[in-house]
Each structure stands twice: as C-alpha cells, then as structure tokens.
Amino acid sequence: MTASTIKLTATPEDHHIAKMAAVALGLTVLENAIPSPLPGVKPGLANIVTLIVLARYGWRMAAWVSLLRVVAGSLLFGNFLAPGFFLSLSGAVFSLAALAISMHLPQRGFGAVTHSILAAFAHIAGQMMVVYLWLIPHSGIAYLIPIFATAALVFGTVNGIIAARFIDNVAQPNTEPHA
Amino acid sequence: MNSYEAIRSSIKAGDWLTLLLGILCVVLITLKLWNGEQADRAIIRSAGKIFKEVPLSRDTQIEVPGPLGISIINIEKGKARITSDPSPRQYCVRQGWLQQAGEIAICLPNQVSVELTGSQKKYDSLNY
Structure with missing residues (x-):
C-alpha cells in the first residue's frame, strides 16, 4: 500500500504570516488570563500585532494575521462556530474594514494610534450590531454602549501607542539604543 | 528619553x-x-386600566379610587408623587417624587400606579 502524500508549498510570506499570527495568538491567550469586569471588555492586545503587520507589510497580510488569529484562537478556546467566535470574527472584520480606510490617511500626521482607535471603535460597532441583530434583539443593550465605547477608546489608544513604539523602533533603530 | x-x-x-x-x-x-429623559406626562392606572393621563406641566391633585380607598396623587413642577394611599406598607408614598421618564410608583394593595413617560419609553428594572 502506497501512502499518498499531499504537499503544500508554503512561501516565505506564508511562514511570516503564520509566525505573526502565532504571536497574536500568544497575546490572546495571555489576555484571557486577565480578569474582566464585564464580559467583552478586554484590552485586545493581539491587535498590536495586527497594527505592526499593517504598518510593515500592508493590509492584506494584516487581514491574514487577524483572521487566522480569530480562527486559531477559537479552536484553542473551544468556541469555534459558537457565538463568541462570531463576535470575534465580526469585530475583526469591522476592524479590518476600518483599517483599510484609515491607512489611506496621510502618514505624516496619522500613525498607529489613529488606526488603533478607529479599529477599536469599528470593532465594538460590529460586535454590537451582531449582538443586536442576532443574539439580543433588544434596545436595552444600548445602555452598555458607553462602557464599551470608553473601553475601546482607552485600549485603542494604549495599543496604538505600544504598536507605534515598535514601528518607530524599526524605522529609526539608532534613536533607542537601550530598547 | x-x-x-x-x-x-x-x-x-x-x-x-x-x-x-x-x-x-x-x-x-x-x-x-x-441621561434619563425628562418626563412630560404621567399615566395613572387603577386596577390595570388607564385611569387618567395628565401632563406634568400643570400642577394638580388627583384622587384615584381603589379597592382599599382613595389614593391621592400630586403633580407639581414637572414632578409627580403619590401623597397619600390606604396601603398598609406605604411603599409608593415613601418612593417620593418621580421625575424621569420610565419611573413608576405602584401601590399594589390599592391597585393604583403612576408612571412617567417622555416622548420615548425608557427601560428600567420593571420592563428591562
């Protein structure tokens, strides 16, 4: 009996996407260990990776990394195709859509912080929409929007600053000798 | 740096x-x-049916009959309260002035309630 082998050829770019997605996945796991006061309010550290990939390699690769992270993360936590997975997915898709637009802002004035804040807002907007249309079709959830919006602004800003630090360090390696 | x-x-x-x-x-x-929406009307119910709907803009006193006796509702300066009620525990009276849309005072024994509404219904613990 001859074993048939399926061979997939992976380009160096594929390897790179996988590595970046793995880093993002690691941050997701780390983040799940942090207790949250309200389900859904979390820092979204994995998005730092998405922002760095966006700045260095463009939107297509950022989308790959982000979506791979969502799918692999759901397999890891055992909620693939469960409501939580679709919430993550909708958040990621909306964030990527926002990034696709905001990346065309003039790079001189708008950096990772802007992209991060806009993506964070798009993230909760997408999630709230899915929650409203599918899970809880009740206008009472509007009451939670200010909490989620505040969290998005705070975490979006912090993640953006962290991402900007990484991006800057690569752009000007000599300015930060101790980093 | x-x-x-x-x-x-x-x-x-x-x-x-x-x-x-x-x-x-x-x-x-x-x-x-x-922000709670400012209320502009009070709906007074007796035995589950609407007894009277009054605007909060006019100060007035309304007497609502119930199975135990008469409940007195006062409306003053855009606020409403149940001033007197024959119920034994007086919960609705002690609730005091109602001001925001969605707020409600209920005198269960006498089957009288006052609910404030604005142009839009707000959600509270009763109808959330």
Whole structure:
C-alpha cells in the first residue's frame, strides 16, 4: 500500500504570516488570563500585532494575521462556530474594514494610534450590531454602549501607542539604543 | 528619553485629533444614552386600566379610587408623587417624587400606579 502524500508549498510570506499570527495568538491567550469586569471588555492586545503587520507589510497580510488569529484562537478556546467566535470574527472584520480606510490617511500626521482607535471603535460597532441583530434583539443593550465605547477608546489608544513604539523602533533603530 | 517623552513622540498630530474626536464621541454617546429623559406626562392606572393621563406641566391633585380607598396623587413642577394611599406598607408614598421618564410608583394593595413617560419609553428594572 502506497501512502499518498499531499504537499503544500508554503512561501516565505506564508511562514511570516503564520509566525505573526502565532504571536497574536500568544497575546490572546495571555489576555484571557486577565480578569474582566464585564464580559467583552478586554484590552485586545493581539491587535498590536495586527497594527505592526499593517504598518510593515500592508493590509492584506494584516487581514491574514487577524483572521487566522480569530480562527486559531477559537479552536484553542473551544468556541469555534459558537457565538463568541462570531463576535470575534465580526469585530475583526469591522476592524479590518476600518483599517483599510484609515491607512489611506496621510502618514505624516496619522500613525498607529489613529488606526488603533478607529479599529477599536469599528470593532465594538460590529460586535454590537451582531449582538443586536442576532443574539439580543433588544434596545436595552444600548445602555452598555458607553462602557464599551470608553473601553475601546482607552485600549485603542494604549495599543496604538505600544504598536507605534515598535514601528518607530524599526524605522529609526539608532534613536533607542537601550530598547 | 524618559518614558513620558517616548509616549508623546509616538503620538502624531493627527493622532491627537483622532483621540480628541474619540473622547468627544464617547462623551456625547454617554450623555445621550445614559441621561434619563425628562418626563412630560404621567399615566395613572387603577386596577390595570388607564385611569387618567395628565401632563406634568400643570400642577394638580388627583384622587384615584381603589379597592382599599382613595389614593391621592400630586403633580407639581414637572414632578409627580403619590401623597397619600390606604396601603398598609406605604411603599409608593415613601418612593417620593418621580421625575424621569420610565419611573413608576405602584401601590399594589390599592391597585393604583403612576408612571412617567417622555416622548420615548425608557427601560428600567420593571420592563428591562
């Protein structure tokens, strides 16, 4: 009996996407260990990776990394195709859509912080929409929007600053000798 | 370069603009969604049926008959309260003045209630 082998050829770019997605996945796991006061309010550290990939390699690769992270993360936590997975997915898709637009802002004035804040807002907007249309079709959830919006602004800003630090360090390696 | 400068240097001019607009949006959304709407009408019910609907703009006193006796409802300066009620525990009287849309005082034994409404119904623990 001859074993048939399926061979997939992976380009160096594929390897790179996988590595970046793995880093993002690691941050997701780390983040799940942090207790949250309200389900859904979390820092979204994995998005730092998405922002760095966006700045260095463009939107297509950022989308790959982000979506791979969502799918692999759901397999890891055992909620693939469960409501939580679709919430993550909708958040990621909306964030990527926002990034696709905001990346065309003039790079001189708008950096990772802007992209991060806009993506964070798009993230909760997408999630709230899915929650409203599918899970809880009740206008009472509007009451939670200010909490989620505040969290998005705070975490979006912090993640953006962290991402900007990484991006800057690569752009000007000599300015930060101790980093 | 200390860490404060490091953070400042990673935020560009446009980023400050985005941050400012973001804060503005969050504040506006919060004010819009969390501020109780001012009530403009009071719906008075007796035995589950609407007994009377009155505007809060006019000061008045209404007497509502129930199975135990008469409940007196006062409306003053855009607020409403149940002033007197024959119920034994007086919960609805002690609730005091109602001001925001969605607020409600119920005298269960006498089957009388006062509910404030605005142009839009607000959600509270009763109908959430």
